[in-house]
Amino acid sequence: MIRQYELVERVKSYEPGADEKLLNRAYVFSMKAHGSQTRASGDPFFSHPLEVAGILTSLKLDSASVVTGLLHDTVEDTLATLGEIEEGFGSEISRLVDGVTKLSQFELQSDKSRQAENFRKFLLAMSEDIRVLIVKLADRLHNMRTLNYISKDSKRSKIAMETMDIYAPLAGRIGLHSIKDELEDLAFGELNSSARTSVLKRLEFLRAEEGSLVPRVLAGLNQTLKVAGINCQITGREKSPYSIWVKMQRKNITFEQLSDIIAFRIVVENLEECYHTLGIMHKQYPMVPGRFKDYTSTPKPNGYRSLHTAVIGPERQRIEIQIRTKTMHEEAEYGVAAHWAFKQVKGLGDGSKKYRWMRDLLDILDKAAGPEEFLEHTKLEMFQDQVFCFSPKGDLIELPQGATPVDFAYAVHSDIGDSCVGSKINGRMAPLKTQLQNGDQVEIIKSRIRAPSPTWERFVITGKARASIRRFVRFKEREEFISLGEAIARKTFREHDANFDESIIANHVSSLKGLDLKDVFAKLGSGELTSHKLAEILFPTRGLESIRNRALSFVRKRSGEVKAGDQGVPIRGLTQGMALHIAECCNALPGERIVGIVTTGRGVTVHTIDCESLAEFGETPERWLDLSWDNTSGINKVHIGRIDMVVVNETGALSDVTAAIARSQGNITNLKISSREQDFFELIVDVEVQDIRHLSEIIANLRLVQCVSRVKRNRH
Numbered sequence: 032m033i034r035q036y037e038l039v040e041r042v043k044s045y046e047p048g049a050d051e052k053l054l055n056r057a058y059v060f061s062m063k064a065h066g067s068q069t070r071a072s073g074d075p076f077f078s079h080p081l082e083v084a085g086i087l088t089s090l091k092l093d094s095a096s097v098v099t100g101l102l103h104d105t106v107e108d109t110l111a112t113l114g115e116i117e118e119g120f121g122s123e124i125s126r127l128v129d130g131v132t133k134l135s136q137f138e139l140q141s142d143k144s145r146q147a148e149n150f151r152k153f154l155l156a157m158s159e160d161i162r163v164l165i166v167k168l169a170d171r172l173h174n175m176r177t178l179n180y181i182s183k184d185s186k187r188s189k190i191a192m193e194t195m196d197i198y199a200p201l202a203g204r205i206g207l208h209s210i211k212d213e214l215e216d217l218a219f220g221e222l223n224s225s226a227r228t229s230v231l232k233r234l235e236f237l238r239a240e241e242g243s244l245v246p247r248v249l250a251g252l253n254q255t256l257k258v259a260g261i262n263c264q265i266t267g268r269e270k271s272p273y274s275i276w277v278k279m280q281r282k283n284i285t286f287e288q289l290s291d292i293i294a295f296r297i298v299v300e301n302l303e304e305c306y307h308t309l310g311i312m313h314k315q316y317p318m319v320p321g322r323f324k325d326y327t328s329t330p331k332p333n334g335y336r337s338l339h340t341a342v343i344g345p346e347r348q349r350i351e352i353q354i355r356t357k358t359m360h361e362e363a364e365y366g367v368a369a370h371w372a373f374k375q376v377k378g379l380g381d382g383s384k385k386y387r388w389m390r391d392l393l394d395i396l397d398k399a400a401g402p403e404e405f406l407e408h409t410k411l412e413m414f415q416d417q418v419f420c421f422s423p424k425g426d427l428i429e430l431p432q433g434a435t436p437v438d439f440a441y442a443v444h445s446d447i448g449d450s451c452v453g454s455k456i457n458g459r460m461a462p463l464k465t466q467l468q469n470g471d472q473v474e475i476i477k478s479r480i481r482a483p484s485p486t487w488e489r490f491v492i493t494g495k496a497r498a499s500i501r502r503f504v505r506f507k508e509r510e511e512f513i514s515l516g517e518a519i520a521r522k523t524f525r526e527h528d529a530n531f532d533e534s535i536i537a538n539h540v541s542s543l544k545g546l547d548l549k550d551v552f553a554k555l556g557s558g559e560l561t562s563h564k565l566a567e568i569l570f571p572t573r574g575l576e577s578i579r580n581r582a583l584s585f586v587r588k589r590s591g592e593v594k595a596g597d598q599g600v601p602i603r604g605l606t607q608g609m610a611l612h613i614a615e616c617c618n619a620l621p622g623e624r625i626v627g628i629v630t631t632g633r634g635v636t637v638h639t640i641d642c643e644s645l646a647e648f649g650e651t652p653e654r655w656l657d658l659s660w661d662n663t664s665g666i667n668k669v670h671i672g673r674i675d676m677v678v679v680n681e682t683g684a685l686s687d688v689t690a691a692i693a694r695s696q697g698n699i700t701n702l703k704i705s706s707r708e709q710d711f712f713e714l715i716v717d718v719e720v721q722d723i724r725h726l727s728e729i730i731a732n733l734r735l736v737q738c739v740s741r742v743k744r745n746r747h
């Protein structure tokens with residue numbers, strides 16, 4: 032384990048102004064917080080954050096990052112809270128620790144490799160500060176170094192797979208090559224240990240055969256450059272087993288053909304010396320054609336700069352040579368980390384440290400040359416408008432910023448969207464219109480009935496969700512209209528003493544403008560086609576009256592004009608033989624207080640006592656007749672009550688309305704939508720009722736229906 036003072040010394044070696052006390056506090060805080068926890072290796076858990084901090088010092092990261100490394104597991108794995116960290120270490124560090132904690136919570140849960148690209152994007156998007164990502168990579172690196180202590184095979188290979196698919200490419204993308212190489216090699220050993228073993232065996236065999244090849248080549252190169260007066264450092268190394276393996280696969284070549292198993296790196300002072308050294312190499316040793324690449328004038332998209340060439344070296348062996356300056360070397364090994372540390376050491380103002388990180392990353396991505404890299408770059412910018420959320424199974428769903436659980440549901444599957452009734456975000460019930468945040472885990476609560484609400488349209492933002500909701504609402508509405516229309520059609524048949532027969536309607540379909548039966552019902556249900564009109568088409572010879580007229584003028588219906596006192600006239604107070612009308616201005620219903628107005632030659636007109644048209648008879652009291660309904664007549668006459676309603680425009684509203692009317696034993700004879708807005712629609716409904724109490728009861732029942740916003744009786 033690294034000692035406390037060692038860690039501080041390491042940081043101070045490259046950041047002389049580092050806050051020593053802060054580092055010491057973090058060391059102690061983490062050690063105390065992790066207490067007696069242990070790792071799979073049996074080591075105290077604290078050794079892990081300490082090693083992570085150590086890796087960060089080798090990358091020469093700033094003290095805030097090193098402190099974050101020490102604290103990175105305290106919030107997730109111990110009783111420590113983010114609040115305590117903010118209090119003890121300030122807001123910058125608590126923000127960094129929070130970022131790392133969040134990343135850790137969303138480790139890829141399955142081996143769905145198609146998601147790897149998405150997940151890499153997600154991690155980048157989540158890492159507002161690039162240091163968060165680097166701490167996470169250091170964390171992963173130490174976990175990979177200690178992977179062999181995990182006993183469960185499946186767990187080990189899952190972690191290795193993630194490392195290969197996600198973390199190693201991410202490290203490469205931000206230029207951390209040393210970490211990328213090590214992560215890859217560790218993962219390779221876990222995932223394909225037999226391949227790695229054979230590569231190693233082969234290397235060993237070559238080493239045995241060639242003897243100490245690397246030192247001899249090294250000596251030869253050194254001699255050549257010394258003679259030329261170049262001051263430089265030369266290192267030689269074998270390539271990593273994984274990169275050899277990949278090359279063998281990709282280029283379909285055998286081990287013996289791999290010239291660049293051995294690579295040499297020459298680090299010089301400045302760019303001029305780079306080209307000078309290159310010239311010496313090509314002059315001294317035969318150059319292998321097609322292998323020279325100048326990444327100093329055209330850097331790789333991730334910022335990598337170096338000269339590459341291959342020659343037949345001092346030992347008559349093909350070797351690869353990289354030539355670069357010190358700065359280029361640091362950048363190649365440590366990517367943006369080096370970039371940043373370098374600038375800081377040079378004392379560039381550190382006022383906007385955190386932004387510089389991001390800017391550096393974008394700078395590098397800016398250098399993207401090819402269309403592919405350019406796309407890569409634009410994608411990164413697009414992250415700003417996206418949120419990445421998880422299903423309970425760990426699937427990653429990419430959504431536009433501002434998306435809601437309903438958008439999420441439809442993004443998973445339209446069936447899930449259609450049957451969605453509620454949502455849990457990070458395990459808590461949340462309104463469906465909640466805007467999702469990066470990393471939210473979203474669980475959709477489904478009902479067995481598919482019933483998306485039209486009100487969702489007001490807050491969904493994805494096209495898929497909106498289109499699906501509209502389609503469903505239209506479909507549902509039509510179904511309602513069809514069933515309502517069929518009921519009206521049945522009623523029309525009854526009114527004409529005919530048995531309901533769909534084929535009669537079908538036979539008249541031609542005169543119904545080629546509509547099919549369901550269309551006819553739908554039009555009938557929506558009020559586009561009245562029952563009156565339908566009766567005219569179906570029963571043209573019967574001299575029709577509309578259903579409503581027939582029902583309203585029950586008195587006339589019997590014998591044209593009915594004489595008072597005839598059986599069945601339920602009004603008392605009339606002189607025998609008087610003609611009777613129910614005035615259409617108020618459509619009095621049994622149970623209402625009524626008066627009659629006598630008109631010479633036309634009999635008695637019945638009004639409700641509060642009817643406005645009574646005003647014109649105020650001067651002629653002699654024409655008024657005191658009437659009342661005869662409740663004892665015992666005849667259940669049918670009357671029509673008309674109701675005006677304003678109803679919320681949502682799925683199921685019409686069926687709620689008709690169900691409420693049916694509950695009160697009312698029978699709908701006609702229904703018309705008089706106006707329709709986005710939010711509400713107005714309905715006129717004619718209902719068969721026994722008396723005013725019956726109508727009042729229906730109205731009261733309608734007022735109980737949630738989607739009904741206003742109900743009143745329509746007297747006209």
Ligand code: MN
Pocket residue numbers: 079103104170
């Ligand atoms: Mn950790």
